[in-house]
Amino acid sequence: MTTLEAATDAARDNLIALESEAIHIFREVAGEFDRPVILFSGGKDSTLLLHLAIKAFWPAPVPFPLLHVDTGHNFDEVIEFRDRVVERHGLRLIVAHVQDWIDDGRLTERPDGTRNPLQTQPLLDTITEHKFDAVFGGGRRDEERARAKERIFSLRNAFGQWEPRRQRPELWNLYNGRHRPGEHVRVFPLSNWTEADVWNYIAREGVELPSIYYAHRREVYRRDGMWLTEGPWGGPREDEVVKELTVRYRTVGDGSCTGAVESTAASVADVIAEVQASRLTERGATRADDRLSEAAMEDRKREGYF
Amino acid sequence: MSSLLRLATAGSVDDGKSTLVGRLLYDTKSVLADQLDAVQRASVDRGLSTPDLSLLVDGLRSEREQGITIDVAYRYFATPRRSFVLADTPGHVQYTRNTVTGASTAQLAVLLVDARKGVVEQTRRHAAVLALLGVPRLVLAVNKVDLIGYDEEAFTVIAKEFSAHAASLGYAEGSVLAIPVSALVGDNVAARSENTPWYQGPTLLEHLESVPVAPDPHEAPFRFPVQYVIRPRTPEHPDYRGYAGQIASGTVRPGDEIVVLPQGSRSTVERIDTHDGPLDEAGSGSSVTVVLADELDISRGDLIATAHARPRLTDELTAALCWLSGKELRQGAKVLVKHGTRTVQALVEEITARFDEQTLSTVDSPESLELNDIGSVRLRLSEEIPVDDYAKSPRTGAFLVIDPKDGDTLAAGLVGERFSTLGA
Numbered sequence: 268m269t270t271l272e273a274a275t276d277a278a279r280d281n282l283i284a285l286e287s288e289a290i291h292i293f294r295e296v297a298g299e300f301d302r303p304v305i306l307f308s309g310g311k312d313s314t315l316l317l318h319l320a321i322k323a324f325w326p327a328p329v330p331f332p333l334l335h336v337d338t339g340h341n342f343d344e345v346i347e348f349r350d351r352v353v354e355r356h357g358l359r360l361i362v363a364h365v366q367d368w369i370d371d372g373r374l375t376e377r378p379d380g381t382r383n384p385l386q387t388q389p390l391l392d393t394i395t396e397h398k399f400d401a402v403f404g405g406g407r408r409d410e411e412r413a414r415a416k417e418r419i420f421s422l423r424n425a426f427g428q429w430e431p432r433r434q435r436p437e438l439w440n441l442y443n444g445r446h447r448p449g450e451h452v453r454v455f456p457l458s459n460w461t462e463a464d465v466w467n468y469i470a471r472e473g474v475e476l477p478s479i480y481y482a483h484r485r486e487v488y489r490r491d492g493m494w495l496t497e498g499p500w501g502g503p504r505e506d507e508v509v510k511e512l513t514v515r516y517r518t519v520g521d522g523s524c525t526g527a528v529e530s531t532a533a534s535v536a537d538v539i540a541e542v543q544a545s546r547l548t549e550r551g552a553t554r555a556d557d558r559l560s561e562a563a564m565e566d567r568k569r570e571g572y573f
Numbered sequence: 574m575s576s577l578l579r580l581a582t583a584g585s586v587d588d589g590k591s592t593l594v595g596r597l598l599y600d601t602k603s604v605l606a607d608q609l610d611a612v613q614r615a616s617v618d619r620g621l622s623t624p625d626l627s628l629l630v631d632g633l634r635s636e637r638e639q640g641i642t643i644d645v646a647y648r649y650f651a652t653p654r655r656s657f658v659l660a661d662t663p664g665h666v667q668y669t670r671n672t673v674t675g676a677s678t679a680q681l682a683v684l685l686v687d688a689r690k691g692v693v694e695q696t697r698r699h700a701a702v703l704a705l706l707g708v709p710r711l712v713l714a715v716n717k718v719d720l721i722g723y724d725e726e727a728f729t730v731i732a733k734e735f736s737a738h739a740a741s742l743g744y745a746e747g748s749v750l751a752i753p754v755s756a757l758v759g760d761n762v763a764a765r766s767e768n769t770p771w772y773q774g775p776t777l778l779e780h781l782e783s784v785p786v787a788p789d790p791h792e793a794p795f796r797f798p799v800q801y802v803i804r805p806r807t808p809e810h811p812d813y814r815g816y817a818g819q820i821a822s823g824t825v826r827p828g829d830e831i832v833v834l835p836q837g838s839r840s841t842v843e844r845i846d847t848h849d850g851p852l853d854e855a856g857s858g859s860s861v862t863v864v865l866a867d868e869l870d871i872s873r874g875d876l877i878a879t880a881h882a883r884p885r886l887t888d889e890l891t892a893a894l895c896w897l898s899g900k901e902l903r904q905g906a907k908v909l910v911k912h913g914t915r916t917v918q919a920l921v922e923e924i925t926a927r928f929d930e931q932t933l934s935t936v937d938s939p940e941s942l943e944l945n946d947i948g949s950v951r952l953r954l955s956e957e958i959p960v961d962d963y964a965k966s967p968r969t970g971a972f973l974v975i976d977p978k979d980g981d982t983l984a985a986g987l988v989g990e991r992f993s994t995l996g997a
Contacts, residue, residue: 278576278656280576280577284577284858287858291819294801295800321848323860325848326803326810327803327804327806327807327810328805408646408649409649422980435982436982436985438677439677439967441973443911443973443975443982447980458647461651463651
């Protein structure tokens, strides 16, 4: 079957090119910035980010710490995975707990209980406190329309804000990391990756992920068209019926707005087949925070969110 | 055959660029149900009777409000034969700088024209920018052929006029292809059209899938800008010293003789390291770590090159600039030049010429360069840097011009006399 072989070759060559580009970006930041940090949540994109960082500096250790903004609404399996990965690679992890900001009054809990939008201030405060000047994120341009417009090196002003009309042109593979005191640069090494690329690379490299990315039995309830799981974010309410289903997660974020999908995909190969056949994007399928308005992501990014 | 094609779109406003991109995404099944739903909802909200596919691409609030594309968007699609990264660039004259951005890495550009209007000034301007940047292949998509009754003669006239223009910019016959399409109806985009029986060539998608892409001629000399020195100083690797970077051109093998510039010290390649093990050979585009036989003083900003074909070492640059900033450039300006992994100070000694987009001719010794101008300059640098002509080696012939005060990127720079090939 020539078609099938060609497809396999095409996918492999594509992954090699994407890997080289990401490694180039990591080394460029290491060479040009004083205090970079990698945002790490334990999700598949940030796990991939870390995997590529390890490759970029081998045999030396990764020269940056990790930062996790913990909403307090995370999945236990993901936190356990996060800590295990940090331990295995001898990395330094900084955790900004959203709860601390709520406790001392810098943030107020939202009426709808979701803490995802509350991450922005702890993130910006922590960047300022540690004087980070480059912040790696796992954002991909295929995720969302506003992200499709984002540069690989994305300058943020002293308030951490993104100004889409004033983005620097990005030419060839020459990245401009200049910034003034107080400003920082968000860096997206996975910009040119798609969800399919991420999974194909995870398969190729045998990257371990949190178990909830694969099919398992779980008690869930329906809210706003999504299957949510019980947790500290409140739920199920009295009118919400709990069912036990076989599910998995396509994205891993704050538990209050990240839904599970019904799936029997138990292995990486199963997941790749499922993603290829899916008629929904990962965010469209499972992320409530993007549905708030037509330009929800752009608005949050302007405030300083990823 | 390379299986990843980087392409850019270009063309003037309202020629149907966003619709063509939407059609490519739709026909390659790269648009998913929830994205289409969102577009349909937004179209209904705007009082439209049919979905506006441009909303798939125009993601910023102000773009959707104004119904125009402001900034480059990157789109991804794949067929069994190839993966594509598409830089969708705005057509408005004031955003030509985004065409430069999108085209700097493109291996092919799709230029759109409206079949009713043919080749217009903006088509010629964009073709000139693409030629300057050395985009190897062009496709002229003659769009809206349904609106001219699928008239073969009208298409042929446009195709001939464009290929003559492209030839004057230095494009050989085989590197330019004109295709009659209707993005709205889908003629010759992914599916062959029955409405154009007189057209024997490939559909746009067939062409994109099969066009040969030679990113780097095999015989191009080895160039390796050093990004970062890897020195673990760990118990397992106490003495390891490797030079990390991405190969800009050519290939390298263990045993190759190299020279380190600007200092000029020589050595041989002992090993090419990666996390996955050492390599027998590595080529252009690969991110690797090179270990040399001798202990030399090498740091970020140095360039490792083959000893047999060295780049030119100079502190005087003649170069073309695509001026991308609203701040104007005047003679005597002090700027920063980022070339490879080295940033140096530079003085603009002279603006020798400006390319006049209206007449496609040159103006000698202009007062200044302004937003979207293409000009020729002489720069004096604070130190010598190793360069190649952009036409021979784009990666070591390209540089950024940066504002030392606020760090803004001011211009795309191309080493050499490339400018003389434009519209002269």
